[in-house]
Amino acid sequence: MNDTDDNMRDDIRGRVDALVALGRPAEARATARGALDADGPDAGLLLALAHAHMAEDDDDHDDAAEQVFREGLDAFPDDIGLLAGYAELCARTDALDRPGRHARGPVLLARLRELAPDSPELRRSETAGSSVPTNAKDSVSARRTQSFDAARSFAEAPTPRAAAVQAAQWAAAAPRVLRLAVLAETTDALAAPGRTWSRVLLRRGLEYRFAVGVVTAVLIVLRLTVLPTVPYGVATGVGLLLGLPFLGLRKQLRAARQRAAERMAAAVTEAVPGDEAGAGGAEVGPPELPPVPRVAPREYAFAGAGLALLLTVGVTAYVSSLAYPRYDIVAHDTFRGLKGFDLREEFDPFGAVPDSELEESAARVYVAEDAAADDAAEYLVAVTTGDFHEMRESYVYDGGAVPVETEGIGIVHDTWGAGAGPYGGWMRCLRYTEVTTGTLRAMCVWADKGSMGMVLFTAADKNHDAVEETARSVGADFLRPARD
Incomplete structure (x- = not known):
């Protein structure tokens, strides 16, 4: 009887998380609150309810999420998921706007280090302030998470098809995790024949963008110095032409996210078997995907190089504007x-x-x-x-x-x-x-x-x-x- 209740709760938690991932946090909160009212407190459901509040990205809902975390920790003071979720909320809080909540983050992290020193929850909480939230509603964060996961998967797999097969297995094991569904659809699309250039852009997009910037900057400098009769439109046209491959990649990534959302929408209404819901099945579930950094170190390096490039063009343009033939x-x-x-x-x-x-x-x-x-x-x-x-x-x-x-x-x-x-x-x-x-x-x-x-x-x-x-x-x- 207890196993059946646990399976039902796991199924409800999965449905709530899926609704949050699909951008339906209000429906997710109603589902979680209804289950809590009917069956009593549950650490996993309270965590899912708090995430449904945090997904709104609103001060009032962040306050409500904190209230849910406190309610959960009163009943389950050593629950790793609640401690990690609360620490993540504190880390993402503006220290000037909510100084008290922000200050509670280190205390929660210290408790997590005592209970689960090597856990993925601890690693996720420690990087929350510098990583992209997985439940973010904006498309920029969704694209960044998608690109980060797919590039990492292709880099670690022996072949593109192997990366796609592995991602499909992970998504099948956790059908209500949108991030895994997006990864599966993305790797499957980009592993197809003829998509080599798309994979190169996915993994080396920074280098390619910088190369495009260098070519455009060189053309502008040449126009300013030794080719004054060449229209500026030539440099602009070359830059736009070299940037066209990114439009194709963005279209492929957007289509993959749409297919993943459709898969998730179907999973919300389907019952998930107990082993797939994470209720103790024999198969090993999918791994914990690492946090997505807001800005990677190599991005800082390329940003610095880009600023130097802009400064070079700007100085050249300024000197050229002051120069005149004698x-x-x-x-x-x-x-x-x-x-x-x-x-x-x-x-x-x-x-x-x-x-x-x-x-x-x-x-x-x-x-x-x-x-x-x-x-x-x-x-x-x-x-x-x-x-x-x-x-x-x-x-x-x-x-x-x-x-x-x-x-x-x-x-x-x-x-x-x-x-x-x-x-x-x-x-x-x-x-x-x-x-x-x-x-x-x-x-x-x-x-x-x-x-x-x-x-x-x-x-x-x-x-x-x-x-x-x-x-x-x-x-x-x-x-x-x-x-x-």
Whole structure:
């Protein structure tokens, strides 16, 4: 008769634990409390009831769980399960929020060390403050527990299929333990043919993520230093592409958890034979799975390496943002057979640029030696150098750096954004007919982080490509990279 009662109680405890694992703690509490009211106090049922309160992750329910633990320890003062559960609750309690409860943890651990010095309950309680709770409701903790158990199982088994078979045997021996059901479904899915890469990502996900981060960081650094014309989207795209395998792994893990939940839901409504419920059967039950650390030592190492990587990229980006190319201005007295005249006093297109950013400037107009006073100039060139490290593409195309002044000088025919010159940067060009002379002319302005410039020239019969090429050649003649 006693064996039958014990089997029934074990069955109820298993059902309560399964309901908690399925995210139905209220139903679990009702089941446990009903059994306790009907049959009297039982250490295992009181522990299950306390776990059902703790699963809510709520201060009021934590208080109720503590009351259940005290009630249980009053009736069963040396019960290892109740002592371990209470110690775990105390370890997970915020010392500032509930200092009294938090302080009771070491006392309970000391008592556990006396009664069961080498027990899995003691090991679980000692690591409670730094481990993931097995009854956590959030998906992050569930994924971490799942990944930790599966990676450990694959690492210890001789083959992936052997790991799956062993996990299936454990789950069959304890059909109401969600953690074992998840492990069985996960190892079975990942041991299938063609899932080698998924197993590698499961076991070496940190290394792979770090490698992806290194590749992305290298691409960003190259973009900032030696490949300024490469879009940042290339680095982003490579990072996303290399991260795609994790999406497949997460989908497989999520499907395994769903299958395990369905298995558990069926187990809740089925009676479990006494030996499988842990009531003294001949077979050895599944092992106690180790606590899942919140953060493993190797994760700290990779986190430190990741921070160093981010710092490297950040410093590179900052230095690159402050750096700017240096140029020397070559102000030609004669240019392409034309005579030059200085215009800095009469014409200053860079007047809006702060003096603190300017280093050197020149503005000249070039006409033929025998040109009449009212003849149109062949070239007007204005350039300046300085620290323009905040220069952006929009400053040129929106007229913010060197405004394209056309009002009153001519009729504009077309305007377009031109390609970068030999030194990079941005350029904008337009073609217009000069009002006073009727001459078809072109104007181009350009800028980079170390220079700005403007050139006007006669552009009869010149298409866009010819206008851009003329402007670039003039710019290259007046600006030369500085020699350090």
